Amino acid sequence: MTSWQQVHISMPKEQLQELEDFLLSIGALSVTYKDAGDNPVLEPLPGETPLWPELIVTGLFDQKKNINTVMNIIARHYPELKAVQEELEDQDWERSWMDDYQPMSFGQRLWVVPTTMEAPDPQAINLRLDPGLAFGTGTHPTTSLCLQWLDQHDVSDKTILDYGCGSGILAIAGLLLGASMADGVDIDPQAITASVDNAKTNNVNDKLSAYLPGDFHAKAYDVVMANILSGPLAELAPALSQYTKKAGSIILSGILEEQAESIRQVYQQWFEMAPVVIHDGWAMLSGIKKA
Numbered sequence: 001m002t003s004w005q006q007v008h009i010s011m012p013k014e015q016l017q018e019l020e021d022f023l024l025s026i027g028a029l030s031v032t033y034k035d036a037g038d039n040p041v042l043e044p045l046p047g048e049t050p051l052w053p054e055l056i057v058t059g060l061f062d063q064k065k066n067i068n069t070v071m072n073i074i075a076r077h078y079p080e081l082k083a084v085q086e087e088l089e090d091q092d093w094e095r096s097w098m099d100d101y102q103p104m105s106f107g108q109r110l111w112v113v114p115t116t117m118e119a120p121d122p123q124a125i126n127l128r129l130d131p132g133l134a135f136g137t138g139t140h141p142t143t144s145l146c147l148q149w150l151d152q153h154d155v156s157d158k159t160i161l162d163y164g165c166g167s168g169i170l171a172i173a174g175l176l177l178g179a180s181m182a183d184g185v186d187i188d189p190q191a192i193t194a195s196v197d198n199a200k201t202n203n204v205n206d207k208l209s210a211y212l213p214g215d216f217h218a219k220a221y222d223v224v225m226a227n228i229l230s231g232p233l234a235e236l237a238p239a240l241s242q243y244t245k246k247a248g249s250i251i252l253s254g255i256l257e258e259q260a261e262s263i264r265q266v267y268q269q270w271f272e273m274a275p276v277v278i279h280d281g282w283a284m285l286s287g288i289k290k291a
Contacts, residue, residue: 004088005061007070009081010036012054019057019078026073028059060088106144107151110173115201125176128201129169142227142253145277145284146170149251155179158222161243163236164254165210168195170225175204179223184210220245226252230259234266241270244289252285260285 007028011019020031036054061070067085074083103113103120112127113119119126150170156178162171165184168191175182182204184195192210199205224244226233233240233252244250250271255263260276260283267273271287 004063005065005067005070006086006088007059007061007067007074007083008086009057009059009074009078009083010054011057011078011081013052015081016055016057019081022077023057023059026070027065028061030060031057032060033057104144106147110147110151110177112147112169112173125173127169127173127176129167129172129198141280141282142255142284143169145279145282146225146227146251146253147173149284149286150174150177153249155223160223160225161185161221163224163226163240163243164228164232165195166191166227168198168208168210170227171195171208172199172202172204174223174225175199175207176202179207181207182209183216183221184208185213185216186210187213218243220248222248224248224250226250226254228254230255230263233263237266237270241267241289244271246289246291248289250285250287250289253282255283255285257281257283259283 007023009019016033020033023031033055035052036056037052059070061067071083071085074081103111103117105111105120105124110125110127111119111121112129115128115130147170150173155174157180158174158178160171160174160179160182162168162174162182162184165171165186166188168184171182171184172195184192186192186195189212192212195208195210196205199208199210218239221243222245224240226236226240228236233255240250250267252263252267257278260278264273264276264285267285267287271289273285273287277284277286
């Protein structure tokens, strides 16, 4: 089996573009980067680059490339940076990721199951979904919290708005649990495509519509869900409250535990807010629209 070669370089964010260009100029086939510490940067806006204070930049090189020469060139140009090389076995990366993505249960009724796998409980509500470009597969605590809320509540014949729909997972879960219709809204065109495709996979495409914000014509829904970020949630509070029918439910996530109380205070002027639910440092808020 052939091998690829990687070089991992720890660096401050200010040097990212310069180093990325440099690695490509000396033969890197691709350049990726990740957080070098524990500084959460959530879903970026389209075209935005998430930048952590400290990064680990990885250059991928063909196995024919003399990696010792690459390391020497990096050391000469960036003596202040720490670089580590690694041999990487060739494999089907998509298949490898899929192998790590297993069926997940959320409460008593709902499962999220990859399309290539058998459902562990064929009698359950099985949402078929594969990892893709759009955000949301159920693996993140914020999505998990929202899916558990849906499992625990009766949404039969109700209308749902999934604001910041990503993959469409929350809207589709609601439909599979009996909702009559769902709309998804997202600023990313990839999310609109993913939501529609995933709705087709789950045979609910006749009940789901997905829109960019400029194409969305607001109305009131029985259930409004927004799994985005605390800043947008605060800014969108008047609009999301308007989208919620009287006595309707609102579910908010994408909130760090320490941000929960401030967001709760913003929304309680329109909603009777339930206690905050916490999972792995993330929070979900829910409430009922005041009459």
